[in-house]
Amino acid sequence: MVGTREHAESFLTQGLADSRRSELMTAARKGEPFDVESGLPKSMVDQNRDIPWYEHARNYIAMKWDDSPGNTRRTLAEAMATVTPAFVKDTKGMPDARTVRSALYGWAFNKNRWEEEPPAEVAQVLAWFQRKSLPTSALTDRLLVKAALRALSKRLDGKTAAPGTISRKRAIFYNSLEFAVDAELLTDNPLDRVKWKAPEQVTEEVDPACVPNPAQAAKLLTAVRDQSKRGRRLTAFFGCMYYAAARPAEVIGLRVTDCDLPRRGWGTLRLHETRPRSGTAWTDSGEAHEKRGLKHRPRKAVRPVPIPPELVALLRWHLTAYGAAPDGRVFQTLRGGLVQDTGYGEVWAEARSRALTPTEFHSALAKRPYDLRHAAVSTWLSSGVEPQLVAERAGHSVAVLFRVYAKFLKDGDDAANAKISARLGRSV
Template sequence: MKSQDVRIRSIQVNKLANRKKSYTVRWLLAGKPESKTFATRALADSYRSDLMQAVNRGEAFDTDSGLPESMMPTVTGVSWLAFVRRYLDMKWPGAAAKSRESLTDALATVTPALTADLPGRPNSDLLRRALRGYELVPATRTTPRPDDVAKALQWLERASLPLADLAQASVIRPALNALTVRLDGRSAAATTSRRKRAVFYNVLQYAVELQLLDFNPVDKLRVSSNRSKVSVQVDRRVVVNPAQARELLTAVTYVGSRGKNGRRGERLRAFFACMYFAGLRPGEATDLRRSNCKLPATGWGSLIVERSRPAAGKRYTDSGEVHDDRGLKHRGQTEAREVPIPPELVAILREHLERFGTDESGRLFRSTRGGVVSASSYARVWDAARTVAFPPERVRTPLAGRPYDLRHAGVSLWLNAGVPATDVADRAGHSVDVLLKVYAKCLDGDRERFNARIEAALDA
C-alpha cells in the first residue's frame, strides 16, 4: 500500500556504552513509526534530507518498506540465480518430495543456460552437480562444499544474468531450447521437456507476481510448429493380458538373490500382485500394512489405501529418508480409498503374511534388511522376471517393461470388463476424465459386439 501521510521527526542521538554515539532518523508513516540508525551525524542528516525532499515532491511512501518510491531498492540487479533461490524457499515447504526433485532437476537444467559468457566456465556436469547437490536444495546451501563445487558456484554467482534480461526473446529462447536436450546431447523425451518447461514458466510467473517482470516472456514467444507432441495415454503395447500377468508373477519367484526366507523375488510376488489385481501405485503398495487388509477365507476382500511412500531421495524429504511419507495422490492428506480385491489376490496376500509376516509397524513389504523396499531393488527383480517369463523376442518389446505397467494392465482389464468408469476411477485413485484420457487406447473391448449393439439400435 502507498500513503502520503508522512511526518519527518528530528534526529535522535543514542549514547552507547562505549561512549560512542549513533543517530536515528525517525518518521511517521500513516501513524506507524519508522526509523533508520546511522553511525555518524552526517549520514543521518543526508538520509533525513532525502526523506524531506520526497515529501516536498509529493511522493507516496510504501507502507511495507516505509520508503518513498525514489528510495526503494532497485530490483534490476536481482540475478536469475538469486531469484531461483527465493522461488525455491517459497515453494519448498508445501511441495511433495517428488515435486521438489522435479523442481531442482528442471532448474539445474535451465540455470546454466542463463549465464553470461565469462572466462573459466565449469563443465556442464560440474555445474549440474553443484546446483542439485548444494545450491538449489535449501537445506544443503550451508553444507561444506568440495573445492571444485565451491569454485563452480562462485563462477555461477558472477555469471548469472540479471532477472530483467529474461524479458528479451534472445535470452529466453536458448533457455527453452536447453530444456529439450538430455545430458548426453540427445533430444529429451517430450514429457520431460514439457515438465521442465512448466517449472521454468512458473518461476517466471512468480517474478511477474512480485512485479519483478512486467510479463511472462515465454508468452511472447511463438511456439515452433514441429514441437514434439506429448501423449498422456498409456501405450497399448505395454499392457499384459491376465495369462501374461500370471506368468510374470510366477517368474518373479524364480529370480533374485536367495536369503534365509527364500529368494528376493518371492518376497515381492505379492507386492507386484497388488499392482495388477488392485491397481495400486508402487508407492501405495510399499506402505501397505496388515491393518489395511481385509482377507476373508473365501470370496472377495479389500484394501484400504491410506498412505504412499514414493522414492524421492534423502535431500528432498522432510524426514531425511529416501522415501517420502505422504497422503494419496490427488486426495486430501487424511483421505483414503477402498479397493475391492479378487479371491486370487486375497490368497496371495494370505500366503505372503503366513510366510513372511510383517515388520513392527505392520508393513507387509520390506527389504531383506527390514527396510522399505527400494525402487531400484524391485526394478531389478522385475527385469529379471521378464527374461524368465517371456521369449527373447518379446523381452525386447515394451510389454510390461516397467513394474508400473502392471497397474496399467489391471486398470485396463477393469475398463474392458465393463466396470463403469466412475467405479474404476474410484478404485484406481483417478478422476473420471483423467482415467478415460489416460486409458483411451487400452479400451480394447469386443468391437464386433459393440457394432452389433449399434446395428440393433439403428434397426429399432
C-alpha cells in the same frame, strides 16, 4: 517533495548533487511516477530492488520448498539448474556443463544443503555464478528468455529432451517468472511475449503392446515366485499391482490393517498411504522414502479396492509365511526395511527372462512392473466393468482414464455395437 512528504539526500560534491537533481528532473518531465516512501522515481526504485537471477532462483526454491514433496523438489532444482547458465554476463571461466549441472542441482537449488559446507570445487562454481549472474530485470530481453527455452529443450549430451521433460521445465520456469513479477522485479512475465513453439505433447495413452494378457501375467507371477527367496517374498507384492491396480508406492505403504482377507470370496484393500522414493537429499526426514497420501488426493483420502480370491490367497499366504513389519507393513525386505525399486526391478527382469518367449522378451511387453497396473485396468475394461467404476478403483479421474486407456476403450466398440444392434432389432 512527493505527496506531502519531504525527502533529502546529501552528496560529497556539488557535481554529484546536480547530477542526481538532473535525473529527478528528467523523470518528472517524462511523467514518471514517484515513490512516496523513497522519494525516487519508479525506475530508480526498481533498480534498487533488482537482484541477480541466481539469487532470485534460490528465493524461488525457498518459497516452494516447504510445501513440495521430495520428487517435486528434485524437479524444481533440475529446472532451475537448466536455465540458470543462460543468465550470465559471459561464459569466461565457466566450468563444463556436467560440473555446472551437478553444482547447481545438488547444492545451489537443494535447500536441504544450504547449511552445509560444499566441496571446494562446488564452492568455486557457485561463487562464479554469484559473480556472473545477470540481474533479474535483464529477462525483459526476449532473446535471453529464448536462450533459456533452448537450454531446457536440450539434454546434457546435446540431444533434444523428451517433450514431457521440456513442458515440465518450462512450466516451472514460467512460475519462477511469475514469482519475479510478484516480487516487483519484473513488470510482466516475459514468456507471455515470446513466440516459442511448444514441443509435441507426450502421448499419455498406454500402448497395448506393453500390457500382458491374463495368461502372460500368470506366467510372470509364477516366474517371480519360483526364482528365489527374494522372489517368493515379492509374489504378493506384484500380485497387488496386477489384481488391484495398485501403484508400487501404494503397495510399499500397505499395512495389515488395510487388508480385509476373508477365507473365501472377494476381499478388500483400503489404500490410503504411499511411500514414494525421492532420495535422502530431498526429504525432510533424511530417509529415501516419504510417507504421503494417495496421488492427487487429499491427505486422508482412502481408496477401497475389491480384490479377487486369487489375491486374497496370495496375501494370506504371504502374511503366514513372513508376517508383517514392526510398523504393520505387509511387505518388507529380509532385514525389515522398505521394499526398494532396485530390488523388485531385478526380480521382475529375471521373471521376464524366464516367463516370456525370446520374441516377447525383446519387445516392450511387461517391460516395467508398472505394466501390471495397466494390465489390471485393461482387464477390468475388457470385462465390461463401467469406466466410472474402473476409474474409482484405479484412483483415476474418468477423464484421465479415457485419455490414458483410450485404445482399450476402443477395443470395446464391437461389443458395444452388437448391444446397440440387438437393442435396435428388438425395437423394430
